[in-house]
Amino acid sequence: MPRRIEARGRVQRSAIGAAVVLFAGALSACGSTSSSGSTTASKPFTVNWAVNITSLDPAFTCPGDENSFASNFYGRLVKLSTNETSPGITQIDPDPSKVQPDFATKWDVSDEGKTYTFTLQSGKKFDNGDPLDAAAVKYSLDRTLKIGACGALSLQLGITQPPLITSVEAPNATTVVIHMRQAYPALLYSLAQSRGSIYNPKEIEAHGGVQANSPNQWLQSHTASSSGPYVLSEYVPGNHAVLTRNPNYYGTPALEPTVRVNFVTAVPTLQVQAQNREADVTLGLPPQVVKNLSTQACCKVITADSPTPVTVSMNYQGELTNNAKFREALTYAVPYTDIINKVAYGYGDSYYGPIVPGMAGYKASLEPARTYDLGKAKQLMAESGVNSPTLNLMINPTAPGVSDIATLLQSAWQQIGVTVNIDAKPPADFTTLFNQGKYQSALLFENSTPIGGYELRKKLTCDAPTNNQHICIPGTMPLLDQLNNTADPAAQQPIVDSLVQKWLENSPTIILYRAKFTAVVSPDVKHFAYAPNFRLADWGR
Amino acid sequence: MTESNASTMTIDAANAAPERDTLLDVRGLRTEFQTARGRVAAVRDVSFTIRRRQRLAIVGESGSGKSAMAMSIVGLIQPPGRVTAGEIRLGGTNLRELSDRKLSEVRGGRISLVFQDPMSAFDPIRTIGSQMIESIRVHQSVSKRMARRQAADLLGEVGVTDASSRLSDYPHQYSGGMRQRVLIAMALANSPELVIADEPTTALDVTTQAQVLELLDRLVTDRGAALMLITHNLGIVAGFCDSVKVMYAGQLIEESESRALFASAAHPYSRELLKCVLRTDRRQEGLLSTIPGTLPDPTQPFKGCSFEPRCPLGKGNPLCQGVEPPLATVQGPHGVQLAKCHFAGQLELKEDQ
Amino acid sequence: MLNLILKRFGVAAATILGASLFSFFLLRKLPGDPARLVGGELADEQTITSLRQAMGLDSPLQEQFWNYITSSFHGDLGFSYTIGQPVSELVRTRLPATVELGLTGVATAVVLATVFAAIAVYRKKKGADVSLRIASSLAMGSPPFWLALVAILLLSVNLGIFPGPEGRLSPSLLPPPTITGLYTVDSILSGQFGTFFDALRHLILPALTIAVGPFAFLSRLFRSQLRNTMREPFIVVARSRGLLRGSVFLRHAVPNSLLSLVAATAMLLAETMTGSVLVEKVFGWPGVGSLTVDAILQKDFAVVQGVILLSATLYVTVSFLADVVYVVVDPRIRAGAK
């Protein structure tokens, strides 16, 4: 009998084989879906965070989120006090006078307020066993000052020319003395923030040491041991980090033994994982997603007032934008409520002034919210003498919501005869052009510190590198000098008020709204704290 | 399309050969191609028989339908081609009624084919051995090892030296002549009753042609198979085949014993063909291109004789233009001949006019 | 033969050099200043100057290029200031993800394309062929990122069959020990079958999305190649030897036609490895593609430069490998190469 090759059969069999493989895939998919839900007990506390971390070194890096993340690995001399706003949920109090002891058990201030002597806890160690002592504190502060840029600037609250801190001494293992050029109690606030972090000198010296005005490359993706509540046990930049509890931490141990932080910028991912309760905390969701999740059983939304205004910065010296009436006219032609309700989905509020509500120095009576008043806006336009102008609005469209707001402003300002040309720039160009002051107007999500004086100094000092709007109002410089030399907050207030007044008269910035901080947390999360630097150690189930 | 009055009488019938000797009996075979410009009949109502051990030559220009006829017989006419009518009887069975599976037992088993172009007749990425073994094992239930031994023997038989090691060689490692020998070996692997050789030597040089033909001759004789040699070269037919059928525009227009044909062809076309052979013998260039004119457009229906436009005798003749000639019997000096011509039997007369 | 190899090598090197040169000068013509980016919003001029020095931006362009070429020979591709890691390290951690996705995607495409094209050509009825042509035209015309979104909405959000767009593994699972860098392979090698299934589940949707384009392309190619092969004389010859249509199809037509897919598959592989940007972005896949997008928006030279170099090298290597495959698979070329 001739032997035959069963060709047709073979084709069918292979097709069936392929189908079986696919089906098996689907089956296995179903199988593990059910199992993943039940393992919450052993699952690390998971934080999904819509951020790109470029550096872990608070001594150098500028962005608030990066400082926020990095601050979890380092202890500091002092800490901010907190208020419980609802059960398990706390918010910090930015008042420097309420600063609490942390690694320092106590401190003495000299009579003229220029010298701070801190007494430290003794016998403490970094997580790798190296001694955590006064020498490390001195090394850390010196390093931050030497590297310059954002670190030194923030540590000294903007007073860098000449520097506020003249020297740091460590006479013995438990004493640190900070000498300042002038009295400035707000220093305690910055020491409590990421800039006051304590690094392990040995680690840093072993990996490139300290170079003036340059970041340390190794420290961008590593930590210099850990003096803080958590140790960075795994870090994949742009992807995730695993934090484990530091057994040598001098303070209250972290709530969770292990925290996994996923850096996810894709909104759908964040949303799906929040819905599936795969993330315990989700940070940085766009407001409409937060709104959507707030109605679902998966999620609880925590909001907090944060110093994060959304503004249109006008170039004070730019053509057209140098016209104060024109700038003021624009402020009356913004549909504030629409923006807050339809773009911020209610997660925002209104005010108008240089100091964000809740900051040290803020006075509600001075900074009432602007109203939407087209009549007034048109009248101001007429007074300004500007005729059918075109305004170039620079935006970074990769930031969520920005292009929507820009589009709304375009339609809104059209009504008072202003043509808006939306100029979209990639993030890098946006930052460069903005910092160099090469723009006419720019839409941005600001992140300021809660120290009013510092913010005023940053924004109003003529020709300062931080003054990227080139604001220079006659008569403000003497006031700023006076503010710099006034240590007592109570004595500062009248000066602050006059500066605010000057700012308001000139309307250099259009403040669209203040974005609220939002975190979407799973119902399992029992403890959550909001602070400008997120303290993950205080978060837990 | 005009109905041809296909004669059911063949030369074999005319010669009254015993019925039991008939191997293949083709009746009224018609093969059509569906083309963009309409249906084209490549084989038009062809009938003939092959006896056991007979050697039959089918001669014709390229495009005359010879290959299509061969492929139709084994049911391998490729779409859009299709056999639309006729019977193909091998022994008692009509091959047209067989399933493809049954038919493929015939192909390479009882009927084998040897193709024109040995270059493209092999799968280029399989060894000669594997292709031979495959052919053997399709028809015989033998082990791989046995099949390989058989293949080596066959290769030796067709004159491939060091046969067993050359089984592992790929087709491109063989010369053209050798490939043709391998093809012949494969065709004979399963002891076929009929070998259809379609232009087996066209692609080869003259010396190799002779060797290959000689080989074919020997092997076919040894195995007692019948041979159907398809060629456009009448020159190689002489002395090799018993009888010759001349094909033109899909029809058989002359059927003769080869002695008879060479002595006196009964159809004007055959005569033209013969002239070409003679001229070639006189070392002139070109084989068949010297017959003036081309084949008729197959998409147009025939009226009258298909050869009329080129016929030195009938061109312009109203009879030839209007009436299709019947297959007429001619009693020549060397036996009975059949010719599809109005002037069959009177060619000499007409030529003299 | 040695000559040929050397020549090929020369062409490959010239091509990679050309690609680097092209990208280097294209990228260095940028308006933005990378030093200012690294320095951050509050950097003063002094910081900017010293940063420019540290980043090697103060030397002449041709010197920068020379430095770049020489150091890349030592595996130093520069430092990414926007991610805080050396580029070589980034590539090392990101490439396996892309390779796993690309390989799976292209392999799926090859399998589906060959199976469906083979069925379409083998079936005598027109239906299968028409369906294949419709499917491949649609596949050719569908924007992969959109398809990914739709797939996520339907299959993972609504039906929950597949995980959401969360990368390579459920966040609760630890990646398997690195052996090859491919999670599916590593998890099997280290016996973590739970991880394997999880990695597989995460891989299926992105890989299928990746496979759509190559499937369209390959199925067309394979279909027409098969049809041509089926018209080859040796196919009829094989039939005449008594093989059934199916046997001839599977044993002769398909293997011969597969040869034509090698080069195309190789090129597709190279293309998906570096061009899977969109799918990686949508699925949150931590590969080279998503790295590239961020780097371009952040004007991170070093990374873009590194990725381009990687891409060029991949292309050249893959086309070289395709040639090697031909030599191994196709006896005619193998004989020629000897």
Next chain:
Amino acid sequence: MAVAVAEAPITVARRRIVKGDKVLVGALGGLALIALIVIVGPFVWHYDANATELTAQLSAPSAEHPLGTDNLGRDLLARVLTGARTSLGAGAVVVIAGAVLGSVTGLLAGALGGMVDTVLTWLTNSILCFPSIMLAMAVVMALKPGIPAVVIGLSIHSFPWYMRTIRGEVMRIAALDFVKSTNAIGASQGRILFRHIFPHLVSTIVLQMAAVFGAAVLSLAAMGFLGMGAQPPEAELGAMITEGQQFFLTGQWWMAAFPGLVLLIAVTLTTVIADRARELLDPRGEYIVAD
């Protein structure tokens, strides 16, 4: 000889189109319809693509807004129409620019040979090392995000194919007798190129353009999706999918669905056309020869 070969298939194709290849005629008709809608639509449809209307934020498709509205209350039909015009128009520019660039360089390389040829070949080899998207991204990085940069990048990526084909063809034809004889008569080189060589390649070039068009439109959309193509508030299909992505999972599927669907239909139609055209023009197509 070569003239006859190059001309014949086009005639055949024309005849077949006239005779009615249903699929081809249907696809051509469909694409023409889309082109017409996209060109005329924005003038006819009473909504403006950029007019915001916050009270109508995120409305589902209805009689008033057949495709619904987006998160700023902009009419999606108006945006899709304008967006499709942008996408398809830019795709056409890419195709034409690539063909022109490739033809010029190909003619130069083929006719001049030597150093010019070597350099151009090296350049194109290097260009082909990148996927099209990556090249477009590099150009975007060097210039600025927006459709012009993407068009430049994609054009650069698409020209090597034309260049290679034309270069090869020029070299082949230049060796033919009739060109040599024309040369002897004293016709200038340029005349030979454009009068005698170029016409042979038209069908090949047109085919390639048809095939590239779909891919170019998709790449443009992809760049828009990545935020490197069209910039807000400009309507472009890819960018609109990104805008809709955030709302896709919160239930407002229409924002991302419709732009993608339009892309899918338009590109599929061009693919079908390119396919059929290739079959008609390819001498290896479905021609049947008896015997």
